[in-house]
Amino acid sequence: xxxxxxxxxxxxxxxxxxxxxxxxxxxxxxxxxxxxxxxxxxxxxxxxxxxxxxxxxxxxxxxxxxxxxxxxxxxxxxxxxxxxxxxxxxxxxxxxxxxxxxxxxxxxxxxxxxxxxxxxxxxxxxxxxxxxxxxxxxxxxxxxxxxxxxxxxxxxxxxxxxxxxxxxxxxxxxxxxxxxxxxxxxxxxxxxxxxxxxxxxxxxxxxxxxxxxxxxxxxxxxxxxxxxxxxxxxxxxxxxxxxxxxxxxxxxxxxxxxxxxxxxxxxxxxxxxxxxxxxxx
Amino acid sequence: xxxxxxxxxxxxxxxxxxxxxxxxxxxxxxxxxxxxxxxxxxxxxxxxxxxxxxxxxxxxxxxxxxxxxxxxxxxxxxxxxxxxxxxxxxxxxxxxxxxxxxxxxxxxxxxxxxxxxxxxxxxxxxxxxxxxxxxxxxxxxxxxxxxxxxxxxxxxxxxxxxxxxxxxxxxxxxxxxxxxxxxxxxxxxxxxxxxxxxxxxxxxxxxxxxxxxxxxxxxxxxxxxxxxxxxxxxxxxxxxxxxxxxxxxxxxxxxxxxxxxxxxxxxxxxxxxxxxxxxxxxxxxxxxxxxxxxxxxxxxxxxxxxxxxxxxxxxxxxxxxxxxxxxxxxxxxxxxxxxxxxxxxxxxxxxxxxxxxxxxxxx
Ligand SMILES: Nc1ncnc2c1ncn2[C@@H]1O[C@H](COP(=O)(O)OP(=O)(O)OP(=O)(O)O)[C@@H](O)[C@H]1O
Ligand SMILES: [Mg+2]
Numbered sequence: 001x002x003x004x005x006x007x008x009x010x011x012x013x014x015x016x017x018x019x020x021x022x023x024x025x026x027x028x029x030x031x032x033x034x035x036x037x038x039x040x041x042x043x044x045x046x047x048x049x050x051x052x053x054x055x056x057x058x059x060x061x062x063x064x065x066x067x068x069x070x071x072x073x074x075x076x077x078x079x080x081x082x083x084x085x086x087x088x089x090x091x092x093x094x095x096x097x098x099x100x101x102x103x104x105x106x107x108x109x110x111x112x113x114x115x116x117x118x119x120x121x122x123x124x125x126x127x128x129x130x131x132x133x134x135x136x137x138x139x140x141x142x143x144x145x146x147x148x149x150x151x152x153x154x155x156x157x158x159x160x161x162x163x164x165x166x167x168x169x170x171x172x173x174x175x176x177x178x179x180x181x182x183x184x185x186x187x188x189x190x191x192x193x194x195x196x197x198x199x200x201x202x203x204x205x206x207x208x209x210x211x212x213x214x215x216x217x218x219x220x221x222x223x224x225x226x227x228x229x230x231x232x233x234x235x236x237x238x239x240x241x242x243x244x245x246x247x248x249x250x251x252x253x254x255x256x257x258x259x260x261x262x263x264x265x266x267x268x269x270x271x272x273x274x275x276x277x278x279x280x281x
Numbered sequence: 282x283x284x285x286x287x288x289x290x291x292x293x294x295x296x297x298x299x300x301x302x303x304x305x306x307x308x309x310x311x312x313x314x315x316x317x318x319x320x321x322x323x324x325x326x327x328x329x330x331x332x333x334x335x336x337x338x339x340x341x342x343x344x345x346x347x348x349x350x351x352x353x354x355x356x357x358x359x360x361x362x363x364x365x366x367x368x369x370x371x372x373x374x375x376x377x378x379x380x381x382x383x384x385x386x387x388x389x390x391x392x393x394x395x396x397x398x399x400x401x402x403x404x405x406x407x408x409x410x411x412x413x414x415x416x417x418x419x420x421x422x423x424x425x426x427x428x429x430x431x432x433x434x435x436x437x438x439x440x441x442x443x444x445x446x447x448x449x450x451x452x453x454x455x456x457x458x459x460x461x462x463x464x465x466x467x468x469x470x471x472x473x474x475x476x477x478x479x480x481x482x483x484x485x486x487x488x489x490x491x492x493x494x495x496x497x498x499x500x501x502x503x504x505x506x507x508x509x510x511x512x513x514x515x516x517x518x519x520x521x522x523x524x525x526x527x528x529x530x531x532x533x534x535x536x537x538x539x540x541x542x543x544x545x546x547x548x549x550x551x552x553x554x555x556x557x558x559x560x561x562x563x564x565x566x567x568x569x570x571x572x573x574x575x576x577x578x579x580x581x582x583x584x585x586x587x588x589x590x591x592x593x594x595x596x597x598x599x600x601x602x603x604x605x606x607x608x609x610x611x612x613x614x615x616x617x618x619x620x621x622x623x624x625x626x627x628x629x630x631x632x633x634x635x636x637x638x639x640x641x642x643x644x
Pocket of ligand 2: 333334335449
């Protein structure tokens, strides 16, 4: 948005307008997170004992690796499912675009908790999905769809899809729709035209989407708690337990610190590999 | 992919037979037939929505016809996807790949054809030199001007020497001065490279400048196909007369025949015109006469009129003439025509023309 000079103070106006949001972020986000992270080093007494604890008890490292693996598994699944939807939204008729936008937004009408409980009911051993599959003879015995990785991925992917579809859509909208026909007239088969022309041009959207999914997923705790088993315990749940049940803010802070460091490290690596420019553009 | 099959050089490179394409209830292309000769530059000219782009898409294979046949270099290509037809296409908005340098763009069709690398490098350099951009290969498309981008698109569509080059309003996004420069350049490339070209425009001056032949489209149909002078001098329909060049449309009534010509009453004065239908006496017709074909004299035979305006154009003068019934005609006279130069506003004049230069259309 372009704002003109306000009261002759060129440029100051727009910056002032950012202040309320900055204040909210400071009070509701930066301060509490900072305090939590600080407690890793100060609670119950100053020192590195919280980090030493994390290192000495294998369960913490195990859960951390688990968390990264689950997030890493959810990311490509979500991207692949989102890609054709975003493509249809970007290059379909206005009617298609309106309909798909509406459908993609429907999940936001209900809370994450309600949706996750609904997913529990749907996926359980004697749930509607298993009953249907058995009755029409696709499977002989009910599939284990819940309290395992499948359950976590199903639940996570459905909540994350909109967050990938929209950035993908906005980057695909900027792709000139005549590029693909142009490539075809030059002798490229549809697959080669896609790989050489369309896919590289949609990379910024893919990277933004991947980043969003991966980071969100690292901090998930409702979905693994409801849809996962003990083997799908994620760092978010541990942090929640430490604070909620054990009151040990120091360990929670240390876990948060490590989670943040891992997130930053992995993002740095990802962007080193694919190029930060792709996301920024 | 191999080199273009040359077929019989005397035969057509492209043949359309009764092509039809329907969108819902609208016939976007309606029974279009034509032949494009080897090395010919044929232009589709017509108003917006007349089916020019759709016809080009059908030739390219980017759309499927509902009926009809498309024969390229002697082979039916109706069932072939675009990437198996031996064509090149230039789009109005260039359609350059924004993530590839100019060289990579031009190399793309060669790469798709598996041209050996050294050979491809040589062809790309030659193509860029051909369009006057030998030193721009390492730039990205967005670092070039619109005219330069379209030159790159031309190089990319010609570098693999397709049997047929399709261009859909390639100059439509450029300003006038640039457009005229590139018109001449495309003509030059066409001549030097001996390409067969299908070109689309809705600019009649561009069509007249560039084409060997023009197909005039209206409502999905070809109204007339012929050389620029054929269209201009002998328009087949009233639509063609109005769309190509400037025309006076003058109402009259058929009186009878006079040899090859037709005797017609115009503002009560019997005059001669040519007709393409055998008009019966009493039929109401419309005459089409080009402004530069009207002759003015101060007295004598002809249709009486009053000179209401005189516009000096440098190399010519335009005379606006009003007839007793109130209709206004326009006449164009080259500078140096002594007899008309003395006329003034308000003068009474007589208008005449040669029978061959007035065409009568029904209605
Ligand atoms: N994909 C489509 N779906 C529906 N109708 C279409 C489609 N493409 C073209 N049409 C219609 O077909 C007709 C011919 O369109 P076409 O694009 O061929 O015209 P054109 O002569 O190229 O016009 P312009 O000079 O504006 O480019 C128009 O009425 C257009 O609205
Ligand atoms: Mg068009």
